[in-house]
Amino acid sequence: MLEGGVIAAIATAWGESAIAILRLSGSGSVALADKFFTGRRRLADLPPRYMALGRLVDRSSGVESTVDQVLVVRFEAGSSYTGEESLEIHCHGGIAAVQRCLELLLGAGARPAAPGEFTKRAFLSGRIDLTQAEAVQSVIRSRSDAALASSERSLQGELSSRLANLADELTKKRAALEVRLDYPEEVDGQEADEISGDIAAIALIAHDLAKRCHVGVMLSGGLKIAIVGRPNVGKSALLNALVGDERAIVAETPGTTRDTVNASTIWRGLVMEFVDTAGIRSTDDEIEGKGIERTLMAMRGADICVVALDSSSPISDIDREIASSVAKPAVMAINKSDLPRVASDDDILALSGLGPIEKSVRTSAIKSASPDSGIDELKDAIFGLALGDVSIEEGYSATERTVNVIREAARFVDEAGQAIKKSAGVDVAGSLLASASEIISEQLGTDATEELLDAIFSTFCVGK
Ligand SMILES: Nc1nc2c(ncn2[C@@H]2O[C@H](COP(=O)(O)OP(=O)(O)O)[C@@H](O)[C@H]2O)c(=O)[nH]1
Ligand SMILES: [Mg+2]
Structure with a gap:
């Protein structure tokens, strides 16, 4: 209190x-x-x-x-x-x-x-x-121009007015459904189509807003990217090339990177934090075994993975094992492209089918200074994967919590649409829309509980 x-x-x-x-x-x-x-x-x-x-x-x-x-x-x-x-x-x-x-x-x-x-x-x-209050914090934390711009958009109330607009649409639709309830006869097919069309339009607004806020979260918090792959494919060299700095030890002996190394760079306004991990390998060497644990952990904490391969050697079972253990959206870096190619295209292609690997880029980590090293393309691929169809100028700084709230609201709206389609009744749809509008109102602060306020403001610095 x-x-x-x-x-x-x-x-x-x-x-x-x-x-x-x-x-x-x-x-x-x-x-x-x-x-x-x-x-x-x-x-x-x-x-x-x-x-x-x-x-x-x-x-x-x-x-x-x-x-x-x-x-x-x-x-x-x-x-x-x-x-x-x-x-x-x-x-x-x-x-x-x-x-x-x-x-x-x-x-x-x-x-x-x-x-x-x-x-x-x-x-x-x-x-x-409340949304503006959270934006104050993200202005303070902004590390790039793009992050700052998205924080200022939220601080100036753009996000709030979009949320208010969403809450408005929800209320209007709910009211319309309630009127409909006064006429107890069944909803006929054509009417159901109309209602579910309207609800789908609202869902689209919610999903779009959630995506924009997710971009804002990445802009203020940075994007965490784990570089994974078997020993010696060039993960540490890639990390150095990606951030343009000698951060990780690059060595010819496989298994040299036993700890995780973090380094960051700003690419097109997005802070990218790379984590270089120990090579994943079946091993009974205890220290390296710990490194593997860390790799799996880094992958868990990451937003995106870079799966590194060595194209100058054949694709192995370990590569396949790694590709299939990837649990985050991933980009494949087909590294050592400056050397004669040994890995077959078919084998490489087959790898991308094993996990959520959405793009692949040929890279040469040791030729990072040359324009055809593929390093910028790799960063572009990561950037594209992170942003999806939202442009960086459309992002709204927000907290993870806000994104979850909007996603949850969007899910309620989706379910409301399904309820109408399945003829579960306008009353069911109405109460789902009510749930959506409730959590949006809480987000705007009109209904915020003391616990929520404490949770938000306790993350601020003293003096803010
Ligand atoms: N020719 C060539 N060698 C590379 C490239 N990337 C890394 N290497 C070499 O491959 C070896 C292993 O690299 P490193 O980054 O330590 O691999 P890691 O075990 O996956 O971290 C080192 O000798 C690097 O110089 C590349 O793109 N081209
Ligand atoms: Mg290494």
């Missing part, structure tokens, strides 16, 4: 910097800061959104001592980030000055803000909805 009162926190990152900013929010913030502020006028007399230069002074020992020279700006209730009376104090950066300033404020009755509490207050006062 949120308590009221004045909350205070450092809003900038910890460490040496030119300035640091403290935030105060809640009724009484200005009076509280005025106890320590010495300037040409009192903060209470300062026009809102104007900065005043002054000092924060500590008088607790009976002698006045300057804690730091500061710039202060105050915001009035109704026109601040939180919607409450609030204040920002800009002091010198580093650790001591900002920490002392914070201690002064806490000593005078301000409470240390909980993680995300400023944004939570902004939500509770109706300044932003």
